[in-house]
Amino acid sequence: MSVEEQHRSEQGFEEAFREWGRRPARMPAHIASQRIASKLDQRRRKPRWRWLAAAAAIVFAVAGAWLLWQQALPDSRPPSMEITQPALDENVVLWWLDSNTPVYFVITTSS
Amino acid sequence: MTRCVHEQTLRSTLSGVSDELVGLVASAQEGSPEAFRLLVDGCWERLVRLSRSIVGEAEAEDLVQEGLIAAWRAMKSLRNPEGFDAWVARIVFRRCLRRARGFRRFLPMDSIPERSSLGNAEEQLGIWQLLSRLAPRQRAVLHLTIVEGMTDSEIAGSLGIKAASVRAHRRRAKDRLAQLLDGRGL
Secondary structure: OOOOHHHHHHHHHHHHHHHOOOOOOOOOOHHHHHHOOOOOOOHHHHHHHHHHHHHHHHHHHHHHHHHHHHHOOOOOOHHHHHOOOOOOOOOOOEEEOOOOOOEEEEEEOOO | HHHHHHHHHHHHHHHHOOOHHHHHHHHHHHHOOHHHHHHHHHHHHHHHHHHHHHOOOHHHHHHHHHHHHHHHOOHOOOOOHHHHHHHHHHHHHHHHHHHHHHHHHHHHHHHOOOHHHHHOHHHOOOOHHHHOOOOOOHHHHHHHHHHHOOOOOHHHHHHHOOOOHHHHHHHHHHHHHHHHHOOOOO
16 A cells, blocks of 8 residues: 555544544433433432441341350359358358359368 | 634633533532533533443443443542543543453454455444554544544543653554554454
8 A cells, every 4th residue: 555545544544533433422411411310319328228237237246246145155253143152160161063052061170 | 803802702601611610510529419410411422432432332321321420429539620521531431441451352253354355444344343453542542632633631631641652652553553454454
């Protein structure tokens, strides 16, 4: 292809490209803008509901986990809080086998 | 004298347009969907034209819609309201780039015409088939130069690149087009 032909070809392309590129959009601007504006409303509302739902789910999950954890926890309270400890004599030793089972050892002298 | 009056009218008209744009951008930044709708009205056609030259007819309008919704969410980050047009064009351009990179890998072989069939290339291939042989940035630069008639600095602002890059992209695009039109580049 000669330089002149090349130049003509490029000019032809530019003209065709200009014509092709300037075609109007398939969707008119006023319809597109309305459609986009309606999506903006949805998008503003959706996250708000989503955030509320997510926050509520987190609160329930944390509360549930805390309750389960409390139930599963071994009783760490001191036995004295479960059963009133009687006043012991000096020769009595008290052992707690568990929170409900006291064992008293009474030390006596053989004489 | 007449020219002076004409220039004054033009300046006041442009300044009015600019004031209106600034007002709409400010309202949109405060959360007014109606103001944003009017902004979309003003830029829709231009953005679709740009998008169409980068990704083709089928996806252009969807991408512009996505880009405009992204722009709405990012409105507060726009510092210079007068630069709204270039700012929103950059958002759409970046989306188009991502999409164009995505489907470049899957370009079907039968969409590439055989070299022997080339006669008057621009007629036989069609504009889009020629454009699709260029890099997406080259398509965008060529579009803004030829279709929109923008200057290098305006193109640089709209695409978020340097003016020197604009010139480089345009030169490469024209070289590649010359090859394609000559039937050597396929």
